Amino acid sequence: MGGNGMSFAADFYTAPSAPVQWKQRQKRQTRRNLIALPTDQREHEVIDFERRAFLDAVIVVNDAIEHAIRQIDEIERHIDLAGGIRSRMLSALRASLGKTSVFPTLTTDGNDGLIAQWKAGPRYLMLEISSDDGYSMMATGDDGELQLNTADDGNPDFEELKILVREFSTFVEARNPAWREQYV
Amino acid sequence: MNPASWVVDDGSVPDDAHVFRRLPDKPPFIVVPDALGGPKELGIAVYSYDDDDGMSVYSSTAMDRESITHRELIDWTTKNLCVVPMAVVRRSLPRAEARPGTVSPDATHEVPGGVIAAEVMHPTDPRIGRSHALMRIEVVPTAAKKLLKPAWNAFRLKLLDDTCFKIEADGDWIRQPARKTPSGA
Numbered sequence: 001m002g003g004n005g006m007s008f009a010a011d012f013y014t015a016p017s018a019p020v021q022w023k024q025r026q027k028r029q030t031r032r033n034l035i036a037l038p039t040d041q042r043e044h045e046v047i048d049f050e051r052r053a054f055l056d057a058v059i060v061v062n063d064a065i066e067h068a069i070r071q072i073d074e075i076e077r078h079i080d081l082a083g084g085i086r087s088r089m090l091s092a093l094r095a096s097l098g099k100t101s102v103f104p105t106l107t108t109d110g111n112d113g114l115i116a117q118w119k120a121g122p123r124y125l126m127l128e129i130s131s132d133d134g135y136s137m138m139a140t141g142d143d144g145e146l147q148l149n150t151a152d153d154g155n156p157d158f159e160e161l162k163i164l165v166r167e168f169s170t171f172v173e174a175r176n177p178a179w180r181e182q183y184v
Numbered sequence: 185m186n187p188a189s190w191v192v193d194d195g196s197v198p199d200d201a202h203v204f205r206r207l208p209d210k211p212p213f214i215v216v217p218d219a220l221g222g223p224k225e226l227g228i229a230v231y232s233y234d235d236d237d238g239m240s241v242y243s244s245t246a247m248d249r250e251s252i253t254h255r256e257l258i259d260w261t262t263k264n265l266c267v268v269p270m271a272v273v274r275r276s277l278p279r280a281e282a283r284p285g286t287v288s289p290d291a292t293h294e295v296p297g298g299v300i301a302a303e304v305m306h307p308t309d310p311r312i313g314r315s316h317a318l319m320r321i322e323v324v325p326t327a328a329k330k331l332l333k334p335a336w337n338a339f340r341l342k343l344l345d346d347t348c349f350k351i352e353a354d355g356d357w358i359r360q361p362a363r364k365t366p367s368g369a
Contacts, residue, residue, distance in 0.1 A: 078211040105216045110232020117227055120219040124285065126228060128333075136333040138341075144284030146341075151333030172219045179219040 064097040064104070065090075067183060071106035072114065082112040082131030088155055089114045089129045095158035102169045103183045118165070120172045120179075125164055127156060139164050142171065185326040192320045193298020196245065199271040203241040203299060203319060205231070206258045206265055214264065214349070226347060230266055231340040236325050238318035243299060244270075250311035255353040257312060264351045272346040273297045273319060286342040288334055295339040297321045 072086055093104065093116065104116035104127075113130035122144035128136045136151035137160075148164070172179050197203065207214065207230060215224040233239040242257055258265055276296035279287045286294050299317045306313035323335040348357035 075211045078208075102219050105227065107214075107216075107227050107229045108211060108232075110229045111234075115227070115229050117216045118219070119216045119225060121222060122284065126337075128228075128337075130333075132329070134329040134333065136329075136337055138334075138337055140285050146285055146288055146338065149288040149290075149334040149337055151329045151337075153329055176220045179221075182217045182219055182221060 062097060062099040062101075064099075064101040065093055067103040068093050068097070068106050068116065075106065075108055075114070079108060080112065081108075081114065085113050085129055085131060088135075089116065089127075092116075092127060092129070092156060092158060092161060096162040096165045098166070098169075100169060100173065101165050102172050102179060118168050120168065120175075123168055123171055125168050127161060129155075137161065137164075139168075185324050187324050190320075190322075190324045191300050192322050193274070194300040196301045197243045197270045197299045197317070198245065199269075199274065201270045202244040202267050203270060203273060203317065204244065204247075204254055204257060204265055204267045205239070205241050206263050209262055209264050209351070226266070226344055226349060228337070228340050228344065230347065230349075231343055233319075233336055233340075237302075238300075238320035241299065241317050241319045242312070242315045243301070243317040246301065246315040246317065247311075250314050252309075252311045252315060254350075256309070257315075260351075260353045264349065266347050266349045267357070268343050268347045270299065272343060273299060275342070282342075283345055286338060286345060288338045291338065294342050295321055295335050297339055 069090070072081075072089070075081070076086070089106070097104070102118055102120070104118055107115050107117070109115045109128055109130055111131060113128065115129075116127045118125040122140060122142060124138065124140045124144075126136075126138045130136070134151060134153050135156050137148060137156050138146060138150075139148040141147045214226060214230060216227045217224055231239060242254075244254075247253070247257075254265060254267070274296055276293045277286075278293050279291075282294050288295075297319055298321075299319050302316055302318040304313045304316045306316075321335055321339050323332050325332070348359055350357050
């Protein structure tokens, strides 16, 4: 285990996908180690931020996130993602994907960033994390019309993304409860 | 960048022409499953772009001039190819006439684009290099992300709706429902 919060987060985000049970066992010990870290260090604020982000990350492990991690692993067998892309995307997905969430499809953005997409008939949801330290997000409604098309520096509003994923998943579950068969 | 110096369309490609775009076959990033069981569709990453230059494409007009076919554009063992009509690139339908999903919530029309000739060096076939072009939109590369990226995204969705895709040189163009094989391609 690393000696500071930065390495904890980096180790977790860059680790290859691991069985859910292993990660759940690691959660409890990792959380104890983080809480035991002294806070009167030079990078106190950075470490505190990483600790919060890490705790948020380790809590959320589910099928949708595991599916996304496997896809990102596959992508990284072929290309080098820009620094921070994997962790930024996983932060967004961990904050928004619940145990009943429809799986995203992860692809590159054609360069060294990542795109997560969800498609269900007229409904479409997209999150792009790019290497220019920005993001973009799009969503259509039941009529197929764009209801959201936004972008900015940094990362998306995780709460907004969570709502969009929940609405999308509710739409899908009502029409095709066997949706997981599409992602085998 | 001075917006006046950003050339979007040099008119070198007529509306009845097509633009081709080559794509790596790995990592797999082309299709997105439909959670309702519908046909898989092309993902938006098919139309990636460079903020500074635009989107790398090949113009059928230049290819005809160079006597080169789309089958010769790529190494089919490592690449795939997609194609979209030039008329669609330039099109800017009002919301009421456009297909759903191609006009941003705060916009009134589809995002229009253009193509400029942009020859490049090619390692094996100079005809391919001379057929190269750049697809662009009017928003200049130096614009804020909150302006630039949504415009590109709406433009890309517009293109996807009329894009055909091929994975083998002599194979069929893969069509989505309601999409047409481009004539002459």
